[in-house]
Amino acid sequence: MSVVALKPGYKGEVLDRVENFHGNQLVYLHWEDHLSFCAALAFPLPPDMPFGAILKDVLPPFYGMHPDWLKIDWSSVRWTLDGKPFTPDPGRALRDQDIRHKSLLRFWTPGLKGPRDSCS
Amino acid sequence: MPATKKLGLKQKYALMTRGLDWETTYQPMEKVFPYDQFEGIKVKNWDAWEDPFRLTMDAYWKIQAEKERKLYAVIDSISQNNAQLGITDARYINAVKIFIQGVTPLEYQAHRHFAHVARHLRGVGPRIAAQMQSLDELRHAQTQIHTISHYNKFFDGMHDWQHMHDRVWYLSVPKSFFDDAVTAGPFEFLTAISFSFEYVLTNLLFVPFMSGAAYNGDLATVTFGFSAQSDESRHMTLGLEVVKFILEQDEANLPIVQRWIDKWFWRGYRLLSLVGMMMDYMLPKKVMSWAEAWEMYYEEQGGALFADLGRYGIRPPKHEDVARKEKDRISHEVWAIFYNYTHAAAFHTWDIDDEHMRWLSEKYPKTFDQLYRPRLLMWRDMARAGKRFYNNALPQLCNLCQIPMAFTEPDDPTTICFRSSELGGDRYHFCSDGCKEIFDQEPEKFVQSWLPVHQIFQGNCGGASVEDVLKWYHLNLGADNLDYAGSPEQKMWDQWMAGRHVAQAAE
Numbered sequence: 001m002s003v004v005a006l007k008p009g010y011k012g013e014v015l016d017r018v019e020n021f022h023g024n025q026l027v028y029l030h031w032e033d034h035l036s037f038c039a040a041l042a043f044p045l046p047p048d049m050p051f052g053a054i055l056k057d058v059l060p061p062f063y064g065m066h067p068d069w070l071k072i073d074w075s076s077v078r079w080t081l082d083g084k085p086f087t088p089d090p091g092r093a094l095r096d097q098d099i100r101h102k103s104l105l106r107f108w109t110p111g112l113k114g115p116r117d118s119c120s
Numbered sequence: 121m122p123a124t125k126k127l128g129l130k131q132k133y134a135l136m137t138r139g140l141d142w143e144t145t146y147q148p149m150e151k152v153f154p155y156d157q158f159e160g161i162k163v164k165n166w167d168a169w170e171d172p173f174r175l176t177m178d179a180y181w182k183i184q185a186e187k188e189r190k191l192y193a194v195i196d197s198i199s200q201n202n203a204q205l206g207i208t209d210a211r212y213i214n215a216v217k218i219f220i221q222g223v224t225p226l227e228y229q230a231h232r233h234f235a236h237v238a239r240h241l242r243g244v245g246p247r248i249a250a251q252m253q254s255l256d257e258l259r260h261a262q263t264q265i266h267t268i269s270h271y272n273k274f275f276d277g278m279h280d281w282q283h284m285h286d287r288v289w290y291l292s293v294p295k296s297f298f299d300d301a302v303t304a305g306p307f308e309f310l311t312a313i314s315f316s317f318e319y320v321l322t323n324l325l326f327v328p329f330m331s332g333a334a335y336n337g338d339l340a341t342v343t344f345g346f347s348a349q350s351d352e353s354r355h356m357t358l359g360l361e362v363v364k365f366i367l368e369q370d371e372a373n374l375p376i377v378q379r380w381i382d383k384w385f386w387r388g389y390r391l392l393s394l395v396g397m398m399m400d401y402m403l404p405k406k407v408m409s410w411a412e413a414w415e416m417y418y419e420e421q422g423g424a425l426f427a428d429l430g431r432y433g434i435r436p437p438k439h440e441d442v443a444r445k446e447k448d449r450i451s452h453e454v455w456a457i458f459y460n461y462t463h464a465a466a467f468h469t470w471d472i473d474d475e476h477m478r479w480l481s482e483k484y485p486k487t488f489d490q491l492y493r494p495r496l497l498m499w500r501d502m503a504r505a506g507k508r509f510y511n512n513a514l515p516q517l518c519n520l521c522q523i524p525m526a527f528t529e530p531d532d533p534t535t536i537c538f539r540s541s542e543l544g545g546d547r548y549h550f551c552s553d554g555c556k557e558i559f560d561q562e563p564e565k566f567v568q569s570w571l572p573v574h575q576i577f578q579g580n581c582g583g584a585s586v587e588d589v590l591k592w593y594h595l596n597l598g599a600d601n602l603d604y605a606g607s608p609e610q611k612m613w614d615q616w617m618a619g620r621h622v623a624q625a626a627e
């Protein structure tokens with residue numbers, strides 16, 4: 001790693017290493033085409049949590065207020081994990097499908113683009 | 121001593137500064153001046169730095185004292201005449217809150233660090249200039265605190281701005297910006313603050329705030345702004361001088377300076393997106409749109425500056441094309457952040473009325489009606505139905521600028537721009553190529569970013585609930601935060617205005 005520093009060999013402390021999150025890991029989730037939620041959401045989640053719990057328990061309290069949320073056809077949703085196409089397995093744990101600390105999951109819900117297709 | 125009276129300004133300055141750059145003998149120069157070489161900047165001749173102002177200390181005190189006298193006379197009359205009643209609308213004060221929470225602490229930081237630079241550069245010219253700027257910046261912080269304290273008697277969110285600056289999530293944006301600058305070497309600091317910020321971008325901070333104040337009846341802010349103006353022209357000159365001086369000293373300095381200009385243009389521009397939001401959404405009486413300000417103060421004026429610097433081999437900052445592409449959207453994207461999270465902020469946001477939307481539509485014909493009007497209308501409808509839209513999850517932040525990741529792809533305003541780097545088995549996320557490249561240059565520095573969202577999850581911010589965190593921020597819950605509609609401030613303002621109408625009717 002590099003840095004311009006007065007002291008040779010200067011090392012910075014990694015503030016967000018996974019050990020600092022009390023057994024959780026960070027996961028970012030982003031519902032595409034719905035920017036009334038201004039940014040992706042950040043969650044500290046247990047790595048052995050099954051993926052299905054994200055859809056059932058984690059997201060609904062936050063995204064549920066959007067009129068599109070209940071219209072989602074989950075079988076047609078397209079996912080990416082850290083930039084690559086991804087097919088989640090609801091029964092398996094996050095860590096078992098390569099969802100790592102600070103991974104980003106984005107999902108597209110076909111046909112749904114918020115009011116007047118404004119991607120809100 | 122009558123003889124001194126006959127000295128010209130140049131001679132007088134030479135005498136005042138004579139010998140300040142003596143060669144040390146008890147200790148080697150490298151030990152006395154440890155900071156001015158590790159950045160790789162080569163200086164052959166410090167004397168080539170000519171101070172164009174040649175302001176001597178006695179003249180400096182005289183000028184500043186005169187300005188102080190005027191300023192404090194105005195401050196007295198502001199409080200005697202209840203100037204808080206003269207503003208256009210209580211919503212306006214939220215711009216002042218952002219200023220005292222976000223900008224004033226930076227003035228104080230500037231004071232401290234210019235003192236450091238004044239001590240640690242070897243040349244007389246830059247030391248004197250930095251010493252005076254250090255005093256200026258302290259005065260700026262003080263005058264802002266004194267003028268804005270008048271509003272603090274009536275309005276919320278301004279009671280503990282210093283404490284908030286160190287803790288509140290959105291204030292980590294200006295704080296980390298300046299922390300980055302003061303932890304760099306002196307030449308990078310001067311290129312960052314004096315050149316990139318004060319010379320290139322300052323008009324985009326001060327013109328919006330000062331004109332916004334003038335348009336909206338805020339005498340207090342106009343007054344401290346006016347009192348700082350003559351200082352700022354000195355600061356801007358220092359900024360341009362430092363860059364030219366470094367470039368003239370050695371060819372090898374060019375790539376280093378160019379990298380700093382690229383970095384600090386981008387950092388400054390990202391910071392200013394908060395000002396853009398303020399201009400387009402928070403001023404009851406608008407000055408100009410962010411897009412117009414960007415065109416006038418950056419694209420035109422900055423264009424001329426970088427054309428001029430071309431003779432040193434400097435090219436315009438990298439990613440200025442991205443800023444140009446983003447100008448029709450960043451203010452809307454940043455407003456969305458604060459509308460989402462105003463329950464956790466020490467200022468208010470609100471729903472946008474039809475007249476304001478007409479203005480936005482006129483200023484942003486390419487984007488507003490298609491992308492942002494439907495969003496604002498949806499939020500407004502929800503609020504009217506008693507379900508005001510608050511985002512109750514925490515946002516992903518850019519690891520570099522620390523703004524929530526709300527900015528969209530340069531060529532697609534409907535898709536968030538996600539960038540990332542992997543390092544030492546960890547992943548780092550960025551809002552833009554600009555932020556990513558700054559990280560990639562010096563990861564050892566930015567792996568240390570104190571990202572408010574992550575700090576909350578690590579349990580370092582007062583507790584696990586939103587309420588715990590807001591208390592740790594020293595927010596007065598229910599007064600400082602939440603929508604303007606229904607706030608104690610709105611109630612107070614409406615009462616004032618009702619009183620005024622009664623008084624007018626009685627006349």
Ligand SMILES: [Fe+2]
Binds near residue numbers: 230
């Ligand atoms: Fe200042």
Ligand SMILES: [Fe+2]
Binds near residue numbers: 318352355
């Ligand atoms: Fe300044």
Ligand SMILES: [Zn+2]
Binds near residue numbers: 523
């Ligand atoms: Zn960023």
